[in-house]
Amino acid sequence: MAKTGLQYVCTDCGWTGAKWFGRCPQCGQWGTVEEFREPRSRSAEGPGSAAGGGHTRPAKPGSEEAKPITRVGSEDPTRVPTGFTEFDRVLGGGIVPGSVILVAGEPGIGKSTLLLETAGRVAGRNNDGTKVLYVSGEESQAQVRMRAIRVGAVKDSLLLASTTDLATVLGLIEQEKPDLVIVDSAQTIVSDKVDGISGGSTQVREVAISLIDMAKTYDIPVLLVGHVTKDGSIAGPRTLEHLVDVVCQFEGDSQTALRMLRATKNRFGPTDEVGCFDMGEQGIEEVTDPTGLFLSASQDQVDGTCVTFTLDGHRSLPIEIQALVTASVLPTPRRNTNGIDTNRLSMLAAVLYRHGHVNLLTKDLYVSTIAGGLAKEPGCDLAIVSALASAASAKPIEKTTCAIGEISLTGQVRPVPQLNHRLNEAARLGFTRALIPVARGKRTTKPIPGLEVVEVSTLTDALDALGVR
Incomplete structure (x- = not known):
């Protein structure tokens, strides 16, 4: 077994070093430096084998071949519509196949409700057999179904799974080959191949890397729910935001029904768009003209x-x-x-x-x-x-x-x-x-x-x- 490297990582700014400090030398925050053990090299084991329980995934044809940029295809990928015009506006026209999107927000703001409604709308699109896998690490299948009934997201092609094991999640994706995967949330999924507690720097980074490998290999888009800290920043290592393709912030005042969705990072579209939603008893509704x-x-x-x-x-x-x-x-x-x-x-x-x-x-x-x-x-x-x-x-x-x-x-x-x-x-x-x-x-x-x-x-x-x- 290959030897793992021991490092210390600041969960606030992403600083890394070989020595532990009570106060981060870079950002000055106290108690944010945690132990991090670098997992075994993926190049020697194949994509996802460090966290996927032995799942061996083939690489894309031509993905390891270098070619002139003039010979690379220029056609735009067919985006997957979310069913929300406002959500598509923020993403730049829809979900790009193989992309990983992180949706973060405060507790109770409506992240899970938004993504569950999105799952229901994608799964019920034109009855074309589009399959969506919704993985919840916080709720049971029965609890998710109760919320799905309330928001009208009960569809035959919407698959529910309740697990916190990364190997199980990767196995379900490889077995079902869904058109869209939603993981709620990234901080609750753990891998038994690396050390660290659920939501820690080591686990969150390993979960993100494994899901990104799976998404890129099979061209399956993945939506991740992310928790935020008390100061409003995304919980976990800062590298999580660097790894994913799109980072969206779901904002709003708990005293009002208005919700705003903003993209703070977007590799496939603009970051200056905003989507408006209204939180009601029957779930979330988009507001296409919020001027009034x-x-x-x-x-x-x-x-x-x-x-x-x-x-x-x-x-x-x-x-x-x-x-x-x-x-x-x-x-x-x-x-x-x-x-x-x-x-x-x-x-x-x-x-x-x-x-x-x-x-x-x-x-x-x-x-x-x-x-x-x-x-x-x-x-x-x-x-x-x-x-x-x-x-x-x-x-x-x-x-x-x-x-x-x-x-x-x-x-x-x-x-x-x-x-x-x-x-x-x-x-x-x-x-x-x-x-x-x-x-x-x-x-x-x-x-x-x-x-x-x-x-x-x-x-x-x-x-x-x-x-x-």
Whole structure:
């Protein structure tokens, strides 16, 4: 038996060394350095034999042959649709055969539900006999079936397995030859060929490498569920994210039904797309047009509200910002926010006092967005200060008016990226007036029918245009 090499790996940043440290020398985190024994070389044993219990898998024809790049086929692989338009958008058009996709998110956010619904939709696609293997290391087959009944994913070609043994998982894949494999989760599967506890650096790395070998050999796509740590990063060694082809983050506030799927790494498509989903009693439903989620349904004009448009991937989403200004009875006034950075609010209040001549430094300020929307990009600054000034002066802003722009410390209104894209979305939603920064250099704002564009260069000009000074 070949000798294994002993190393120490930081589970947070991926640092490796020959000596144990209580504190990682690279990232400075305490208690993250763990023992790692390098398994036997796969080249001598064949793919997957170190963790697959003796399964010998042939290599792809021509995979070990070097050839000129001009002779390599240029045809695009036929992608497997997930059944969710939003999921396909994030992946770049669907699942690429032989790819390994890691879907991570906080507990209870809906990762397992999303992938189980995906399994049901792929298995029931056009009744073409597409076979899907769903492996759960956390639930029994009966528990998975109960959830499948609730979300409508009960299909004859959906195979369920409940195991935590890597050799069993690889054996099922080799035996069934499914069109899609889902493993829930990567941290619960263990191999008896390497040391380490379930979810440890050694086990997670070995599980990932073995599943990747199987996926590439048989061109079977694999979806992995990944746990996250308390700080939101993916649990396990950092090399797990380097090994897989696609890394998706499933995000959302547990207090709201909105869920966002983002690709932080994608070898087969863009990483600036975002998919919107709605979590309900019957499972997860995709939201193809989420623009109305972040706007209040009331048509009454009230002071302290202003709408802006933010960018999320290639999408422009409207965000309604609401502000409340009250007299403070505390020595240090309150600054409470939801969906907005608190430090940014304090800075904007100071700029509003210095350059807008609106004194809110001694007031309690409460600023929030609708339905858990995020207004943390600089392009939302103009809408935030407009809502604050509207609340302080008790003068409402027209419901069909939006404000887009960044506020500098000197009180200037600075340009924002993809302004025309935001204005087109504003016109589509029925907005008739938009406050934007003055165009500089060769940048020009294209006229949009039905939308009056008001260019402002300073904070004072913007407040005067809105009539809230």
